[in-house]
Amino acid sequence: MKTQIKTNLSRRNFLKTSVLASGGMLIGFNFLQACKPEAKMPVDIASLNFNDFNAFIKISDEGYVTIYSPNPEIGQGVKTSMPMIIAEELDVEWNKVNVAQGALDTKNFTRQVAGGSQSIRQGWDALRQTGATAKQMLINAAAVKWNVDASTCTASKGTITNANGETLSYGDVVKEAAVLEVPENATLKETTEYTIIGKDAVNVDIDKIITGKPLFGLDYKAENMLIASVLRPPSFGQKLESFDDSKAKEVSGVVNVLKFGDKVAVLANSTWAAMKGKKAITAKWSDNKPESTENHNKILTDILDGKKFNTRREDGDVNKAFSEADKVIERTYHSPFLPHNCLEPMNFYANVTADKVHLVGPIQTPQWTVNRVAQLLERKVEEIHCEMTRMGGGFGRRLYGDFALEAAEISSLASTPIKVVFSREDDMTAGTYRPAIKYRIKAALKDGKVTGYHLKEAAINGNMYGLIPNFFPAGCIPNYKVDTGNYKSNITTGAWRAPYTNFLAFAEQSFFNELASELGKDHTDLVLELLQNVKGTTDKRIEYSGQRMEDTIKLVKEKANWGKKEEGVYQGFAAYYSHNTHVAEVAEVVLKDGYPVVQKVTAAVDCGIVVNPTGAVNQVQGGVIDGIGHAMYGDFSFKDGKPEFQNFDKYRLIRMQETPQVDVHFVQNDKSPTGLGEPGLPPAGGAVANAIHNALGQRLYSQPFVNQLKKSNVLG
Template sequence: MSTNKNKTLSRRAFMRNTSLAGGGLVIGFNLFQACKPKVVAEPTIDLASLDYNDFNAFIKIADNGAVTIFSPNPEVGQGVKTSMPMIIAEELDVAWKDVYVEQGILDTENYTRQVAGGSQSIRFGWDALRQTGAAAKQMLVSAAAAKWGVDPSECSVSEGVITNAAGETLGYGDVVNEASLLEVPDLEEVALKSPKDYKIIGKDASNVDIDKIITGKSLYGMDYKTEGMLYAAVLRPPGFGQTLVSYDDSKAKTMPGVVDIIKIGEKLRGLFEKDQGFSSKISSSDKVVVLAESTWQALKAKEAIVAEWKDDTTMESTEKHEEILTDLLDNGKFETRRSDGNIKTAFAQADQILERTYESPFLPHSCMEPMNFYANVTNEKVHLVGPIQTPEWKAGLVSQMLDRPQEEILMEMTRIGGGFGRRLYGDFVMEAAEISDAIRKPVKVVYSREDDMNAGVYRPAIKYRIKAGIKDGKITAYHLKEAAINDNMYGLIPNFFPAGAIENYQVDSVAYDSNITTGAWRAPYTNFLAYAEQSFFDELAELMEVDKIQMRLDLLDKVKPEEDERIQYSPERMKEVINVAVEKSGWGTKPSNVYQGFVNYYCHNSHVAEVADVEIENGEPVVKKITCVVDCGIVINPVGALNQIEGGVLDGVGHSMYGELAFADGKPVATNFDRYRLLRMREAPEVVTYLIENEHSPTGLGEPTLPPAGGAIANALKAATGNRLYKQPFINTPELLKIPEKEIIG
């Protein structure tokens, strides 16, 4: 089944302004069909003085031929600030070296999906971005043709230069003023390039921010500052489910640089009644805020505050959660997400039954840049600046919390130093806004690493129980049960593989309501499920005494997406990545000291297969190499794609091997990286990537390679040690991995 989405722009959604007195054309565009035709840029004598707030995003062409493309989506390191403009530049037919890229601001009037999440930015913007560039090109060519008195069909374009049949040339800058007077073409009818003609798409392009990144120029939220800005350190409840009783700030007030100490929480609690989706992700307790002249002064003064907290509910521990999840799997009231055939009858008739339970821990997001945000609340507007994955959602919440009209909220986005889902929720945005509203001064909230670990929105602990029935050498029944902390379906996808491949198939889920805040973590729904299911498939093949790869291919042969619209993956594309991975990894042909594990998986609209190579060194299994094959459709920027693929694989390796955040009395046991185990550089395996070339529209890439990594490693470790692993992190099973006690951390 095709996963391509036909996202187009209406003709009226493609807006432009009249000729600029200073020379040049500004062509605005709506990336996601939400542009209002009444919003038009005002003419101005200076390109630099344009009021960019009037646009969602736009192309700016100067009379010297330079092109500036404004990118509206948050940049979290996934590369959209480079790749999205590349798509426009390709269809506009300009030289990439002549393109300048700038970050747009939030425009709630004219945009939808100004979001960084789900690996969907390119997928949803693909058609709209191409149409934007192509329509601008058509207008420019028409203007040049009129100037020459020829038909536009006689003209060709290359790198911003228009050429007619006689060999005469005009640059885009020569005709921008005339082009601005032409009628905007029907965007659904503009001619789009064939992939074989691409000059920019498919070619390596450096990150547009790379010079600023390596030279330390201001890009990130932590860099942002204004005159008179105060720094805020927030004292939050030390444990989940606690509320503030009283506090003594007498010592803190005398410390250097401290300007004020206030209490916040009332306005945020008022918001809870309006938006339960947000309130479930944060504490409703009052908090104490230190305002100082520097981050260090604020953080040190916060440590000097003596606070008393009370428990509103029973404090929780990791052990309690493990017991609760097991009980839920045994006795919970499940919601059925998909049910095909009759699993009860199929299991009753089965010759053999395999049932296994898999456990995953809580995980923090561990962003390199701790949470931070700037707010300046005045009578005229609420100015917000910082790293956020969901700017429109947060601006709307601030509007509700402060009871201010939406048009008074100005949200600017900085580059984000890691998000992974943590910056979807934006509790730090709300804190900054409430603090600034209270003191009516510009303020920036800054988390310490300990704040980040203690006040997180974590990946929830989950347990899966998978049961399969075998009859006459065939898999006839499959039952997947999920028990999760808080909202169910955190890790469960009912219509992914093997849905459609097994006649009697059922997926159920149940959840436990915990004080510990949980939410999306990189590759939500799949980051642990891939390991559980793919490890189970290997064990199932062993029980059936069949080839592991062939078993998967045989199951895929049974899938008929044309008969079942619920199926989200393509069996043909999945078989291709499997076959390529087998070939490229040398599956089954390695020396006897190399043990391999295989996984294939579909998520975020992309198909992936991974093979892990494990060797025994000094009596210990070591992950040496991951071969990764990806079908994500057309690849916009190959070097950026490789960065995303390798980063996802290594993230999957690190967290399946080492990642775990335990709780005691409602508090994280680890509060910094001295106790929270991350993948070390010397432990990172080689990652070899192969991209499937085709002309399918682009799909997700920031997340799909993470989920399969854990399963590939687990299956390779089974081959190396003879032992199956049913719980992450793998390092906590030293008797299985043969890892010396001295290497175990935490």
């Protein structure tokens, strides 16, 4: 039986956008396809004569359509997958759809954000409704032309057919459809009818990416634009006291040097001249509060040893559980600060004039950034126009928009269009880092079971928030407590891919592996045993599904041939829920000259319906490799508030020859899609650590793993 939905859309809101009453994401993508069935997509559709159908699409006289995708594209694939959802319900052929990046439009769209792996999850219902409603409007328009009942007409591949076999293309009726009333009901497809969703689709930007066509922020150019390179305080917390720019002004190509706040901007007609001019400036900086990695480590330990914590969740009586336990196990895990190191350094264009503010660049939070620019410049939000480029990585760094504010302020002071461009050194030393963290986990074992669990977090500037205490193992252990404490630092910290969980998953799953060994149980069996306690729970605080996690674990055990590998291959397991998705991973490590080498990772994922399998696999593979690389090698330290790593000559990333084979398998179900850009990362570190333990007999308690392995002479 077909699923009918109430459209809940006025004509005005359908042709614009609206938030669903159910709380889903904006309608926002009124993607209508008007392709002639026999036509082929022209090489350059920009040369065609387009007419506006509404605020979101343009349709050519020949029947082609450009869809303006409003969400920022950060490499997570939403610019491809979101239009696929619309095209599916609209019943058009995917190879006749063209997609373009839309600008920030707060009137017609909401949640134009790339963050939290939420775009598809929050847009799923609304996007389907939009496509289905649009198709029904086109059918209704054709029925009017034929003077027949719309219920006797069907649509497929951009063509409407009546009971007599007569046909009209969407292009034949799109103008009539645009003036009709929005229908009260629309019929959604059943999953068995999908022809686009669940089929591999190539990234819509792939041709431009591989041929180097302008697409990213660094590619953007405008008339009379100058490049701005910014001298910032070398240590966090320092203030600018004075500077000498005489040498900078002698550099060929330098046009202007100006101070703003505690920074100095060098404006030039080329990136090279701007950066060379910046290096020629001599500046005097105030003393700052000396912050170093060594001090931070001590501070975090002192927090864990202290008593000032915020209790995020408390079930039962953990103290009683510990006092009655047969054995108590307590371990402490540590991770360093980490930069984001996007392949494309931070950059942003701004042109501030008396009439308007024009912003262009790679940004994950365009609306928030525009609001902050308006406040900074004391301008009305309506005067600011923001366009989004594709981003060469973000991982949370481009959430904050500090580089966009710099561009706007410099342009305002200089009265000229400028583009701020970070060097790699700027990017690494003036970042918003993943906070340094220590976790202390304590468990009570009684009669072969885990009866108590106490997690303490100490973080620089705080890390955990309300949901994490309600992830696994919440609800699985009767006496359960989560406490958090933090230290305020001048060093800027923030979201880093899979915030809050990127390190916690390693600590937790390493700890459970140790608990399993102590109890004489297989790691997977212990987790599956605990999950039985939360299946069917009525505790509405619990975020994860015991059943879905169990299904995911069973799938990865099957696909990885868990526990049955040939001699010399050491397996490690980890499972984690984050960003509404359940992931289980098995890492395989072999020893080469005594060194542990990760040769393969098998991942099982329950993210509901997979919209674009190719993109989904790529997201999981990228997350796994990113997680392994940073767990194994990622290290970042400070001395007197100054980063000790400034480029890749010292900062260690995973190398191509170190990347393992990653096999990805999806749990098949008909549940609505959830996040994929981040959930593959958190379990990777734990799976590798547990595999290394099985290979070497050594427990890993701190990241990066190579540091601990070197101290124990494993790596020499």
